[in-house]
Amino acid sequence: MAQELICLKDLVMEFGKDRVLDSINLSIEDKKFMTLLGPSGCGKTTTLRIIAGFQNPTSGEVFFDGQKINDVPPYKRQINTVFQNYALFPHLDVYDNIAFGLRISKLPEAEIDKRVGEMLEAVSLKGFENRKVTSLSGGQQQRVAIARALVNRPKVLLLDEPLGALDLRLRKDMQNELKAIQQEVGITFVYVTHDQEEALSMSDTVVVMDGGKIQQIGTPEDIYNEPANAFVADFIGESNILDGIMIDDFRVKFFDREFACVDQGFEKNEPVDVVIRPEDVDIVAPDDGHLCGTVTNVTFKGVHYDTIVDFKGFKWLIQTTDFHREGSVIGIRLNPDDIHVMHKSEYSGMFGDYSSYSEEYDDISVVEDDEENE
Numbered sequence: 183m184a185q186e187l188i189c190l191k192d193l194v195m196e197f198g199k200d201r202v203l204d205s206i207n208l209s210i211e212d213k214k215f216m217t218l219l220g221p222s223g224c225g226k227t228t229t230l231r232i233i234a235g236f237q238n239p240t241s242g243e244v245f246f247d248g249q250k251i252n253d254v255p256p257y258k259r260q261i262n263t264v265f266q267n268y269a270l271f272p273h274l275d276v277y278d279n280i281a282f283g284l285r286i287s288k289l290p291e292a293e294i295d296k297r298v299g300e301m302l303e304a305v306s307l308k309g310f311e312n313r314k315v316t317s318l319s320g321g322q323q324q325r326v327a328i329a330r331a332l333v334n335r336p337k338v339l340l341l342d343e344p345l346g347a348l349d350l351r352l353r354k355d356m357q358n359e360l361k362a363i364q365q366e367v368g369i370t371f372v373y374v375t376h377d378q379e380e381a382l383s384m385s386d387t388v389v390v391m392d393g394g395k396i397q398q399i400g401t402p403e404d405i406y407n408e409p410a411n412a413f414v415a416d417f418i419g420e421s422n423i424l425d426g427i428m429i430d431d432f433r434v435k436f437f438d439r440e441f442a443c444v445d446q447g448f449e450k451n452e453p454v455d456v457v458i459r460p461e462d463v464d465i466v467a468p469d470d471g472h473l474c475g476t477v478t479n480v481t482f483k484g485v486h487y488d489t490i491v492d493f494k495g496f497k498w499l500i501q502t503t504d505f506h507r508e509g510s511v512i513g514i515r516l517n518p519d520d521i522h523v524m525h526k527s528e529y530s531g532m533f534g535d536y537s538s539y540s541e542e543y544d545d546i547s548v549v550e551d552d553e554e555n556e
Contacts, residue, residue, distance in 0.1 A: 184211040187337065187370055188233060193242035195228050195394075202228050203239070204394040210372060211387070212337075215364050217373045219381040220391035221417070226374045229391075230340050233372065234263050247337075262331035263340040268323050270315045270330075276302075277311040280329045287334070301329035304366055306359070321352045321359075328363060338370045345380065357383050378418050382406065390414050411527040415457045422463075422498045423533055426456040426523065434523050437473060437493075441516060445523035455524045460488075460501040462520040471513020477506050 188210035195203035203225045210216050218226035231237045232244060235256035244251050251259060270279050280301055284294045302308045305325040310318070315326055324344055331339055341360075345353045361384045364371045375381055381388050382402040390397045390405060390413075398410040409415035412423050426436035431446035436456050448454060468474040475493035489500045491512060498514075506512055 184214060186210070187212040187247060188372075189243075189245040190229070190233070191243040191245070193229070193232065193244070194240045195225070195232065195237070196240045202394050203232075206242070206394075206396060208389065208396065208399070210338075210370060212370055213368055214386045215361065215371045215373065215384055216387045216389065217375060217381040217385040218389050218391060219375060219378065219417075220397075221376055224391040225394040226391050227342055230263075230342055230372065230374050233338075234261055234340055235259050236263075260337040261340060262334060262336040262338075263342065264324075264327050264331050264344050266343045266346045268327040268344075270323060270326060272314075272316050274315065275311065276307060276313050276315060276318070276326055279315055279326055280333050283330065283334050297333050297335075298329075301333045304332070304363060305329045319352075320348045321356055324348070324356060325359070328360075332363075332367055332369075336369065338372060339364075341371060341373045343375055344373075345375070345377075353377075353380070360384060382418070390417065392417075408522065409457060409524065411524055412455050412457075412529040412531075412533065413527070415455075415522075415524065416529075416533045420460045420499055420501075421533075422458045422460065424456040424458070424496075425531070426454045428452045428454045428523060432518070434521060439472070441472070441521055442518040443521040443523055444518050445521075448523065448525070453526055455526060455530050457522040457524060458498075458516065458520060459522075460499045461486075462516075463498070463500045463502075464515045464517075464520075465489075465500065465502055465504065465506065466513045466515050468511050468513040470515070472515050474511060474513040477508050477510050477512060480506065480508055 186209050190206050190208040193203050193206035194201065206229060218229055220226050228237065232239050235254060238252065246259065271282065277298055280298045281294050284297060302311065305328055307322065307325055307329065315323055318326065345356055348356060357380055373384065385402055387399065388402055388405045389399050392413050398405060398414045405414065406418055409418060415421040415423055424436050426434050428448035428451065429435050429440060430450060432443055434441055434443045434454065434456060473493055475491040477489055478492045478497065479490040481488040486501045486503050487505055489502055489506055491498045491500055
């Protein structure tokens with residue numbers, strides 16, 4: 183079982199009358215890659231800065247390896263940070279940038295040379311020792327910044343949106359490299375981003391934040407497949423979010439008809455949010471569908487078409503490899519595991535099309551599913 187390295191207890195951060203963090207409780211495991219994910223202003227960078235020691239919380243406690251560190255200054259914590267702007271020394275070459283912290287600590291030159299060599303190997307920059315950092319690409323500069331942060335052998339590396347300044351192709355390459363570096367050096371990475379793809383592709387654990395609160399903690403698969411509320415469902419990927427009623431365990435009603443699902447543990451007749459991911463919808467002939475509607479827009483995305491279907495005023499996004507022209511009438515079918523049921527929350531009904539109930543569904547044309555025909 184993984185060991186807890188960092189523990190945040192009841193963290194509150196206020197700037198004047200603004201509460202930026204509201205009772206944050208979080209456990210970060212040793213040697214894991216954790217990502218704090220959320221929109222601008224959600225509190226993720228403030229959380230990172232409190233872990234680093236750059237800010238003191240208004241209230242709450244920060245523990246490192248079981249010891250409270252609220253009053254420990256940043257330079258005495260076994261934690262280093264890589265910022266989005268890298269903060270490299272432009273007048274120094276790659277070697278001296280990486281060695282800078284070790285020289286401040288007055289380590290012997292032989293030890294410095296050994297450690298810098300190890301870091302150059304780890305970040306795939308061997309042979310770049312004498313290059314000026316100003317001559318490097320953005321991705322190479324980022325790797326120098328990571329090597330400089332790791333050469334002091336911290337137990338934790340904090341990364342605050344380090345890929346934000348890179349172009350899309352380089353960002354994708356660096357996602358793979360960052361995960362490989364984390365696994366090679368074997369320490370804890372805590373990563374801050376607003377990019378869902380980065381979070382899902384690199385992390386062992388994702389912490390979704392909004393409004394200064396943690397909305398959900400889980401593996402990338404859990405976060406995507408089992409969102410805790412409408413905010414998480416909408417923020418992580420595309421979603422069709424509908425109003426429904428939980429009739430009973432494994433039975434949910436929406437659009438004035440009942441569907442089999444895989445969810446349980448709700449109150450009978452409890453109002454719920456229903457999430458259906460665009461890639462989980464099967465398009466069939468109108469007469470064979472649970473619901474039928476009209477295609478209003480089609481966008482080619484390379485591997486699939488984003489198809490908008492209007493069900494008498496309520497628009498769904500469906501992702502399919504088959505082309506259906508605008509104006510055509512299609513049917514859709516839903517399997518039980520295509521339907522995810524969530525409790526109502528403060529985010530219910532906030533996301534416009536793909537996530538708001540339409541009374542016009544009362545007269546929509548539907549067919550009975552196979553189970554009900556038996």
